[in-house]
Amino acid sequence: MAQNGKTVIIKVKRQASPDSNPYWEEFSLPWKPGMNVISAMMDIAANPVTREGKPSRPITYDSNCLEEVCGSCAMRINGRARMACSALIDNLNQPVTLEPLSKFPVIRDLAVDRSVLFENLKRAKAWVPIDGTYDLGPGPRQTPRQQEQAYPLSRCISCCCCMEVCPQFNDKTNFVGAATIAQVRLFNTHPTGAALKEDRLHALMGDGGIQECGYAQNCVEACPKDIPLTDAISEVSGQVMKQAIKDIFTR
Amino acid sequence: MANPKIVVVGGGLAGLSATIKIAEGGGNVDLFSVVPVKRSHSVCAQGGINAAKNLKGEGDSTWQHFDDTIYGGDFLANQPPVKDMCEAAPAIIDLLDRMGVPFNRTPEGLLDFRRFGGTLYHRTAFAGATTGQQLLYALDEQVRRYESEGRVNKFETWEFLSAVLDAQGVCRGICALDLRSMEVRTFPADAVIIATGGIGAIFGKSTNSVVCTGSAQSALYQQGAYYANGEFIQVHPTSIPGDDKLRLMSESARGEGGRVWVPKTAGDKRDPKSIPESERWYFLEEWYPKYGNLVPRDVATRAIHKVVYEHGLGIDGQPMVYLDLTHIDRATLDRKLEGILEIYEKFVGDDPRDTPMKIFPGMHYTMGGLWVDFKQSTSIPGIFACGECEYSYHGANRLGANSLVSCIYGGFVSGPQAVSYAKNQTKSDTSVNGAFDSERKRQQEINARLMSSEGSENPFRIWRELGEIMTKDVTVIRYNAALAKTDEKIVELLERYQHINLSDKEMWANTSFVFTRQLYNMLQLARVIAQGAALRNESRGAHYKPEFPERDDANFLKTTKAYFAPDADEPRFEFEPVDTSLIKPRPRKY
């Protein structure tokens, strides 16, 4: 139902497959109250016809929660890396341009492959090494202050916006990116997680390690969850430096 | 069999819990999920997780938790497994704590607990406003650890299509679709665990995530598994209607004094703030002078529904009513409700401190699901189920914060059960190979038919129509005549489905093709829900029929079991007595 005859123009950078050429398509949609980028793409799917009246196809994109907590729907919206589900059409300049994240391989249209972050989390041993799932009583006591420090880091949704905007995150440096470093901080701070602290710091040394960060702070501005990334990077840098010195004397 | 291979389908709280237990016990897991498991719907849970830890000196006990759960579920749940779950819950919280979940703490450094609906005790542990996310991440991290040890093999962005059953009807593996290459492949397994979550998409818009379609459950039902208590659907009274989904608005908004109203005149187009008091209808306050806006969830839900659909007084003719906080001063609102008001601001774009919020009840949770026995085994040998996709813990109505614990507990039971089942299996003979080939071919044929289907129907429009009628007639208030019409409508949609024309015929990351496949399963399962509701001529928990307003234990203290009749292409129903051996049923009156 078109309201007030208003329309929304969406311009999408499309790509049929990883190795085919990208092209642009424009769609004109009836405006509805409360529209966001995902709901606009749902409307396109229900009537996939371009602005010029040419039959097209529904747009491929990732989404799940639609409330900015699953991390699926990161893309470039009007040139900015952000989550599509919380991008309200009314707050965006038109035409609204949608592009896939530029630093991750395109799968199709706006869907990209971000498995590199999950691989990095594996390398960084981002977990608490518990003995087992049998009943061993409660975990270590922690003060509310410790919880308040851990909680914001633990809200990272693995969207990869911080990596998309980072000047150092590219094929030349192999830099791990801010998200993984923040998780290293989280697990190094946990009383039991700290058991693997040295392993994690070693994973952040050398090629692509934490020293690649140029402190440009783009990451912290792009993060939709306000993760204290620059704090985490400077804290972990300090830990890595101390570890490097320790390594020299214990080898 | 020394190291059984178990396929786990679904990586929400339930699937990850099962996976961890199997890997820990020495088994190998192939873990399938439509989305990377860390992006599963479980991340949406905000409120918390229940366990009677009794850390507040209130004398809470696991028995009390058990009693609240059974009573809240209007006595429809079989009691022994619920009792076991409540007894296991405190140790589950301890384990999550050890895994590093940043639960809120007391000054002394112990876990903090809050109060939730349906109980008088502080029994709900929570991690900020994102408990589900925090729990899922803790389990995801443990699974990643097993993955790096080679015990777990993830198949993310693979969709379960069906089970591979041998000539005796025993499950020998699964058939799945690679959501990128669109390849159909079969995977042998010694046992299979289904943990595919909720079914919100059958109702079009819900508080659930996009991938909660119930497609896997429906596929198994069509392969012969029983589906139980499908008619029990929980509707949350206050969700934020969106064009794409319904986002939850916490009960605390009413707790802090929020008032629910509609303009007295239908279609009143005025700005709500300019509508004088005398022209507003505070219907909850009028109908329930004692509790006012804080009547229990199901009562509030029914009242709002009635005002919109029977009185035709939804705001601007739309299914929405006002939830008004504007009479409360900003400072108080910021202090008490900031987190949830931000959600409204972020997704609606209006400031609820200045403008009344527009809310409406939203489909939230399915109590029904795959039928399982007391050890999480479905009616198909070799297939287990846990989490929201199975029916066993919540009876006719789920208590807040009880789902997360049932998911984890169900996973912890089904994992070891699947392993011991697998160890007792004789090695399947070669005749089984034929079953894999024929199941793969069956699925490939379905794909080919869909790709070549010529017609004029758009799947997304069929889906919208399904959602509209299911929401209107099969959620809050149910009339037998409307239920019969709904079923007819679904049959019509199934017929129109045969004339679908896919605009996208590429065999690469074709999301509308995948959705269209799921849509068929949604339509089939929708009939189970609608017909199950039609058959249950009573009111119990979330199921309410004005024509039969009382609970009727003599006739309906029974589990509804639906099974698929392939020849008729529709559901058939049986009823099974409920095990009420531990707590005698009593009237449910809050």
Ligand SMILES: Cc1cc2nc3c(=O)[nH]c(=O)nc-3n(C[C@H](O)[C@H](O)[C@H](O)COP(=O)(O)OP(=O)(O)OC[C@H]3O[C@@H](n4cnc5c(N)ncnc54)[C@H](O)[C@@H]3O)c2cc1C
């Ligand atoms: C907004 C909201 C708030 C909530 N808050 C609370 C709360 O505070 N406390 C509480 O106890 N409960 C709460 N609930 C309920 C609770 O979140 C869910 O019931 C629970 O998370 C379900 O977990 P699950 O593991 O069963 O399924 P999910 O987390 O939904 O996971 C399902 C998994 O199955 C996969 N999958 C699905 N279909 C297929 C297929 N065909 N092939 C392969 N993989 C598939 C998915 O990819 C996913 O990995 C809330 C629910 C909502 C909607």
Ligand code: SF4
């Ligand atoms: S501070 Fe700059 S260089 Fe370092 S991670 Fe952030 S964006 Fe990249």
Ligand code: SF4
């Ligand atoms: S740190 Fe922020 S931007 Fe980076 S992945 Fe996590 S949530 Fe996204």
Ligand code: FES
């Ligand atoms: S869909 Fe989950 S973050 Fe946008």
